[in-house]
Amino acid sequence: MYSFDTQLRVRYGETDQMGYLYYGRYAEYFEVGRVETIRSLGMSYKELEDVHGIWLPVVNMEMRFIRPAHYDDLLTIHTEIRECPNEYITFHSEIFNEKKKMLNAGRIKLCFFDATLKKVVPAPYQLLEALQPFFPG
Numbered sequence: 025m026y027s028f029d030t031q032l033r034v035r036y037g038e039t040d041q042m043g044y045l046y047y048g049r050y051a052e053y054f055e056v057g058r059v060e061t062i063r064s065l066g067m068s069y070k071e072l073e074d075v076h077g078i079w080l081p082v083v084n085m086e087m088r089f090i091r092p093a094h095y096d097d098l099l100t101i102h103t104e105i106r107e108c109p110n111e112y113i114t115f116h117s118e119i120f121n122e123k124k125k126m127l128n129a130g131r132i133k134l135c136f137f138d139a140t141l142k143k144v145v146p147a148p149y150q151l152l153e154a155l156q157p158f159f160p161g
Contacts, residue, residue: 025159032053032101033098038095050089053119067154080134080135081137086131087128097121118130
C-alpha cells in the first residue's frame with residue numbers, strides 16, 4: 025500500500041449558504057489528493073498526459089459524508105493506493121479536520137486511457153516502477 029497526505033484550507037467561495045464546504049467540492053479535494061499522490065511518486069498528471077499520452081478519466085466514485093468542513097478549516101487529504109494498478113487505479117481518500125476528525129471518505133476508480141488509441145491501456149511502466157517497493161511480490 026502507498027499513501028500520501030496533503031493539506032488545503034477551505035476558502036470562503038467554496039462554502040454554501042450554511043457556511044459548510046459545498047458537497048460538490050469534496051470531489052475536487054479528492055482530485056487534489058490524487059494529483060499530489062502521483063506527484064509524490066515522482067510523476068505528474070501533466071507528464072502522464074503530455075509525455076505518455078495517458079488520460080485518467082474517473083469511471084466510478086463513491087463518497088460518504090460524515091461531518092461538515094467549514095470556511096478556513098485546514099484539511100488533511102489522506103490518499104491511499106491499496107492495490108497495484110493494472111488498467112485501472114483506485115484511490116481511497118479520507119478528509120480530516122485539524123482535530124483529526126474524519127469529515128469525508130471516498131473511493132475513486134480511474135482507468136489509464138491512451139489519448140491516441142482511444143482505449144484503456146495498462147498503467148505506465150514508470151508509475152508501476154515507482155509503486156513497486158510498496159507492493160512486493
